[in-house]
Amino acid sequence: MGKEFARQIEKKYQVDELWVIARRKERLESLKEILETKVKVLALDLTQKESFEILQEALFKEKPRVKVLVNCSGYGKLDHYENMSSETIENMMNLNMLAVVKMVNTVLPYMHKESHIVNFASCSGYMPIPYLNIYAASKAFVLNYSRALNEELKYRGIHVLAICPYWVETEFFDRAVEKNKKPVVIRYGKVYQAKDIIKKAIKDMESSKDVSLYGTINKIQILGMKVLPHRLVKKIWMAYQNLDGTRKIR
Template sequence: MNIAIITGASSGIGKEFALQLDAGLYTIDEFWLIARRKDRLEELACDLDHMAKTIPLDLTQEADMEHLRALLRKERPAVRMLINCSGYGIMGQFSEIDSREQIGMIDLNCRALTEITHACLPYMKKNSRIIQLASSAAFLPQPGFAVYAASKSYVLSFSRALSEELRSRKIYVTAVCPGPVQTEFFDRAEKYAATLAIKKYTMVTPQSVVRAALTASARKCPLSTYSPLIKAFRLLAKVIPHTLILKAMRLVK
């Protein structure tokens, strides 16, 4: 049985991946939809033409992660696509944010993504795909968003290295690095502080980000960035010393 596993499938970009793949992917027998909110997963499953297994899990809990590993061992599917979208961010000064929330970011954005990828690899065959949701925040340290940006730098670095390691197996890894996206992300992210107004003017739709990511994955590209602005930001972060960019960021606050 060929399956696609999507984490963070209950909303936003994860949900959009499920919808777009459902409309255009014919080599998958079943979607495995993973998120904490069971009701949202069941609603999504009803909207899909493909068979869908809803798996309500909290990926920061080892018992839930073990449940997924046990399910893989039991069913031994061919994981043709793994799409890791689970994650969250919280804005604000590091010293002012509850430490448990910040450790939670690292736990979900980094550890859980790493564990799920490791668990799925034994079930992946030639021409399988892994899509990891990073962020344009991965390109540069971000004061006021310090832990989130660092966690997404991990996702980007891990994905680029994994892409090289798996090349001989013809398993292709794409890191997706969007800028601000019109999702529920900011409902939680702005608990302690608001994002810069300029970022809100650059928001794009999840449909556009997912479409670009799937195109990049189909082309075996290790990186997907959407919009000319984010492509320019990536280039800027590569050629200009970060100390100068951070100084300029202080001046515009």
């Protein structure tokens, strides 16, 4: 999602430089081959405190005027809660929630009127989802944090947008689903393309919306989550995926 956002931001805005952050340096370096804009690579693990100290030093040194901050790091696990290690759970919570807040806090001093903060939440943030519970809960945090922050930063003319996509064709599934193991989620309904979600998000960003939703199925599902009791929504989800909470998935 970050790669596609960089592509579309480059086409939409005339920026002097794009800063890209992720753990794998080689993946970041490859962006230089597809982007015309100058790219500054920062290979950082956002679950580590030291990474934000490095970023803070780089920002203080260059003092950029940040037009758009995009937080799209994160991952989930489609599995029974008890099958996940404490380390996996902690890393997921740190990356999906704490890293988003720390990134905003670190970059905010360099943002100005008409700057934008874009945080990736998820349609899963609208309800409790069994077998995706940590991820869904973390995205509920991002959604509510972003919408509230949007109000608090209006006095500075800074806009905050939460993107809440449905299933997207990305590397998410490579990490979420264990190889050589029977999948927990067997039906996805619809899998959208990243380019379409990002295109809609940029449009919503420019319209100063606080939430971006793409796709008819996504919008219908979120509406259902809002009007139906969560107990019923959970039952529908469990039945749709042929899941039985009385038996542990191994």
